[in-house]
Amino acid sequence: MTTSAPACYVLTMPRIAELPPENLTRGWLTEPALARAASFASVKRRADYLWVRLMMRVLLMRFFGREAVLKERPPFSPLIVARDSGVRIPLYATISHTKTLVGVAVADTPAAIDLEVIDADRPVATLYKRLYGERRFEKVRDNPVHAFYEAWGMNECAVKLPGVFVTDEEELAVKTHDGQKAAVFSEELTEKTLLTVVTAEKTDLRLLTTTAEEVAASLTAETAFL
Numbered sequence: 001m002t003t004s005a006p007a008c009y010v011l012t013m014p015r016i017a018e019l020p021p022e023n024l025t026r027g028w029l030t031e032p033a034l035a036r037a038a039s040f041a042s043v044k045r046r047a048d049y050l051w052v053r054l055m056m057r058v059l060l061m062r063f064f065g066r067e068a069v070l071k072e073r074p075p076f077s078p079l080i081v082a083r084d085s086g087v088r089i090p091l092y093a094t095i096s097h098t099k100t101l102v103g104v105a106v107a108d109t110p111a112a113i114d115l116e117v118i119d120a121d122r123p124v125a126t127l128y129k130r131l132y133g134e135r136r137f138e139k140v141r142d143n144p145v146h147a148f149y150e151a152w153g154m155n156e157c158a159v160k161l162p163g164v165f166v167t168d169e170e171e172l173a174v175k176t177h178d179g180q181k182a183a184v185f186s187e188e189l190t191e192k193t194l195l196t197v198v199t200a201e202k203t204d205l206r207l208l209t210t211t212a213e214e215v216a217a218s219l220t221a222e223t224a225f226l
Helices: 022-028 030-037 043-064 122-133 134-140 144-160 212-220
Strands: 009-016 069-074 078-082 092-097 101-107 110-118 164-168 171-175 183-189 191-199 202-208
Touching: 009 030, 009 043, 009 110, 009 191, 009 212, 022 043, 022 212, 030 043, 030 069, 043 069, 043 078, 043 092, 043 101, 043 212, 078 092, 101 110, 101 191, 110 144, 122 134, 122 144, 134 144, 144 164, 144 171, 144 183, 144 191, 191 202
Parallel strands: 009 202, 092 110
Antiparallel strands: 009 101, 069 078, 092 101, 110 191, 164 171, 183 191
């Protein structure tokens, strides 16, 4: 990857409760990561933790080189330390889950993602007007469901970025701590799930999907499938 433009790669896959093969976790994850995973009493939580990091390893291997490593910093997402002189440093990692889907992103600019399950029975029009006002609701009247969940995702991403969620009458926006307006992207995925991506600056954004089997096969072969 070159240093010419910031990039953000988002990878989603169905959430599973089974632990990944030990040869993958031992081969690709650090001892601190394995130790933290072992500290979780719940197998499901342990599986989430390990699969997320293996997904990050796939993105790093494909787009940033195998030499990039994950440095654990609980309770936050891992810090990525890149040793490849051909990439922009630092790199950033971000994570989100629903009951059925897990998403990770790796970027070379501050970034955050959020996955929200769209509830068709939720009174989103009423909630949107209560939270953001009648005047702003008129601008999204044609699709209040998407607007509500996008705003929800922006708020979640602002916390992760970190930044500030701005909700005045003129705009809904995420701003970085230096006052710059962040870039916002949202798209409906399968199972009526809305993905929101917020990056500190406009990026070359790529959305990718995978399965646990593909992640395992990719890392076993040491070649990324993407």
